[in-house]
Amino acid sequence: xxxxxxxxxxxxxxxxxxxxxxxxxxxxxxxxxxxxxxxxxxxxxxxxxxxxxxxxxxxxxxxxxxxxxxxxxxxxxxxxxxxxxxxxxxxxxxxxxxxxxxxxxxxxxxxxxxxxxxxxxxxxxxxxxxxxxxxxxxxxxxxxxxxxxxxxxxxxxxxxxxxxxxxxxxxxxxxxxxxxxxxxxxxxxxxxxxxxxxxxxxxxxxxxxxxxxxxxxxxxxxxxxxxxxxxxxxxxxxxxxxxxxxxxxxxxxxxxxxxxxxxxxxxxxxxxxxxxxxxxxxxxxxxxxxxxxxxxxxxxxxxxxxxxxxxxxxxxxxxxxxxxxxxxxxxxxxxxxxxxxxxxxxxxxxxxxxxxxxxxxxxxxxxxxxxxxxxxxxxxxxxxxxxxxxxxxxxxxxxxxxxxxxxxxxxxxxxxxxxxxxxxxxxxxxxxxxxxxxxxxxxxxxxxxxxxxxxxxxxxxxxxxxxxxxxxxxxxxxxxxxxxxxxxxxxxxxxxxxxxxxxxxxxxxxxxxxxxxxxxxxxxxxxxxxxxxxxxxxxxxxxxxxxxxxx
Amino acid sequence: xxxxxxxxxxxxxxxxxxxxxxxxxxxxxxxxxxxxxxxxxxxxxxxxxxxxxxxxxxxxxxxxxxxxxxxxxxxxxxxxxxxxxxxxxxxxxxxxxxxxxxxxxxxxxxxxxxxxxxxxxxxxxxxxxxxxxxxxxxxxxxxxxxxxxxxxxxxxxxxxxxxxxxxxxxx
Ligand code: HEM
Ligand code: SF4
Numbered sequence: 270x271x272x273x274x275x276x277x278x279x280x281x282x283x284x285x286x287x288x289x290x291x292x293x294x295x296x297x298x299x300x301x302x303x304x305x306x307x308x309x310x311x312x313x314x315x316x317x318x319x320x321x322x323x324x325x326x327x328x329x330x331x332x333x334x335x336x337x338x339x340x341x342x343x344x345x346x347x348x349x350x351x352x353x354x355x356x357x358x359x360x361x362x363x364x365x366x367x368x369x370x371x372x373x374x375x376x377x378x379x380x381x382x383x384x385x386x387x388x389x390x391x392x393x394x395x396x397x398x399x400x401x402x403x404x405x406x407x408x409x410x411x412x413x414x415x416x417x418x419x420x421x422x423x424x425x426x427x428x429x430x431x432x433x434x435x436x437x438x439x440x441x442x443x444x445x446x447x448x449x450x451x452x453x454x455x456x457x458x459x460x461x462x463x464x465x466x467x468x469x470x471x472x473x474x475x476x477x478x479x480x481x482x483x484x485x486x487x488x489x490x491x492x493x494x495x496x497x498x499x500x501x502x503x504x505x506x507x508x509x510x511x512x513x514x515x516x517x518x519x520x521x522x523x524x525x526x527x528x529x530x531x532x533x534x535x536x537x538x539x540x541x542x543x544x545x546x547x548x549x550x551x552x553x554x555x556x557x558x559x560x561x562x563x564x565x566x567x568x569x570x571x572x573x574x575x576x577x578x579x580x581x582x583x584x585x586x587x588x589x590x591x592x593x594x595x596x597x598x599x600x601x602x603x604x605x606x607x608x609x610x611x612x613x614x615x616x617x618x619x620x621x622x623x624x625x626x627x628x629x630x631x632x633x634x635x636x637x638x639x640x641x642x643x644x645x646x647x648x649x650x651x652x653x654x655x656x657x658x659x660x661x662x663x664x665x666x667x668x669x670x671x672x673x674x675x676x677x678x679x680x681x682x683x684x685x686x687x688x689x690x691x692x693x694x695x696x697x698x699x700x701x702x703x704x705x706x707x708x709x710x711x712x713x714x715x716x717x718x719x720x721x722x723x724x725x726x727x728x729x730x731x732x733x734x735x736x737x738x739x740x741x742x743x744x745x746x747x748x749x750x751x752x753x754x755x756x757x758x759x760x761x762x763x764x765x766x767x768x769x770x771x772x773x774x775x776x777x778x779x780x781x782x783x784x785x786x787x788x789x790x791x792x793x794x795x796x797x798x799x800x801x802x803x804x805x806x807x808x809x810x811x812x813x814x815x816x817x818x819x820x
Numbered sequence: 821x822x823x824x825x826x827x828x829x830x831x832x833x834x835x836x837x838x839x840x841x842x843x844x845x846x847x848x849x850x851x852x853x854x855x856x857x858x859x860x861x862x863x864x865x866x867x868x869x870x871x872x873x874x875x876x877x878x879x880x881x882x883x884x885x886x887x888x889x890x891x892x893x894x895x896x897x898x899x900x901x902x903x904x905x906x907x908x909x910x911x912x913x914x915x916x917x918x919x920x921x922x923x924x925x926x927x928x929x930x931x932x933x934x935x936x937x938x939x940x941x942x943x944x945x946x947x948x949x950x951x952x953x954x955x956x957x958x959x960x961x962x963x964x965x966x967x968x969x970x971x972x973x974x975x976x977x978x979x980x981x982x983x984x985x986x987x988x989x990x991x
Contacts, residue, residue, distance in 0.1 A: 277964075280964035304929060
């Protein structure tokens, strides 16, 4: 956990009071809606179909129990009793009243949470691996660097009015859980020959209307230079990124139009000017940030405690353990993923009661720490293995032990037409229907790892391009139509999916997905061949044939 | 439109000169980049101070050879969501050591004052009278800054280091 000091707290409070003044000026008419819009977006407030939506940052996905309780409080006091965890380590509240927002922000500030730059054309919440600091084999805890970047990007005087939003993600593991290749800047922690920490820097990833996988711009930037290098990228982007057309304004388009070689030369030139400046960070600064992350005092525990051995006899426990529990870097501990994808429920929603109860469970079983991942699930990062059965029973009572993590019903979906003013089609009801179709655990298990991603329009908030199966809602002649892609992925081998055929109607989507899955079961070489690997081996054609043969 | 300079509402000594207007013999004038480029020598030769209004999509390096003789550079925020001039301002101040007046023009609201000061602006053509009047209050709003810029304000990282060292000395 990172503990704010007085300096961080002061800044958040200053921001809250500034926003209070901005809301006051809006309510009195001193600010026009046009002027206010940009100001509220800088603070995570969107105007949606029914109400204001409020997006709160959970930097690099780490929360304390107290912070989670405070989010529950926001849901209860200012909203309708629930919140929605998003794909970028944020939580959204859908029914906030403008006049109450400053109070909500002040409540959050008390526990070191803010909503700065969770929307708008600025540097967004810096995201990272939700298993940071506990994943086996990690180079080092990427949150140290995420926090450094969080600070550096907060209220940046030069880059708060960029051509478009700007997202940075950091990973330190071979397996990329932070989806860095679909970010404006992706950072992968690496060590050089001397054992020094640095970054492989990727740039220009993004989804939306024109999806791109990020390209490597530099193989090694030393840790001490990371701020100047990022600043060089941003300065080039701020000056030359397109502002004439919002669909062409993301850095991915600039990188594409200039070509990665020319773009990287521009960055290199700029970097040489500022590299040795006050942006250079010395070890002392890094150590200072590191010192404010606290780590649990782990016990020496057996690899296989009796409690776990006994519980293994219970098939329901085993079903859950097999997909929700992952190895921890410390023997005797596990990382537990908590599925926010119950059968028939909207992906990523949690009620205030669930949040409160989880905060208690985290205190009891996970050193008071909770993580938020981009798959819209939560995790308890330090659970002693002996506690797994007890934790499971407690989660089950809360409706938080659906044994479907990484299975077909662990769906990522955007809010779609149910909340979003930009939507062309519904997403949540599609997700709900699919979780019902694949509610049978044996079937889901037989299918194995399979990610479905759903977006309600081309903006791609549900990351449909990189779903193993991607579902995109579009509008055609006043009707909702869904385009289906297969073969996408968001990890270290990130790829964009390919269309399998013409769009289908709302009522047909679940049937088509069932057909795709059936085709896979028939086509796979052996049970261990994952859906994504079968698609890679065979391409789209055989799926297309089977799915569209009877349509 | 009120001008804020030196932290206070001030009279603007500069007049904006249209591109086709005859050159007055004296007095402070602000001219467009086009006119400046076309007519540099004549503009610099006259009595009275000269300022240039530099658009935000034009390379600031073109201006560099003349900086020492310019009394003012006015950068432009066509809308306040267009932030290119922040980069231009920092480059002028921090890379090219420009010391004259650096003026923010266009859609300038109180909500940008702190950012602008940090980027090196020291005068502001403010859209709204109320915002201009609130200048002194508004710029006091923040006491913590995370990024080092040419304005020399101490950053949070360095403040922490100082605190740490002074604690170290005390014990
Ligand atoms: C309901 C209110 C929302 C609105 C109005 C909204 C709007 C947008 C827009 C316009 C974009 C495209 C920006 C661009 O490509 O330049 C976008 C991208 C994105 N949104 Fe949302 N969004 C909303 C909710 C969400 C939610 C709930 C999530 C997570 C589940 C989310 C996650 C994302 C992500 C990850 C991207 C980036 C995709 C990319 O790389 O282009 N958004 N959003
Ligand atoms: S993808 Fe489209 S419909 Fe879905 S949340 Fe984003 S903007 Fe709204």
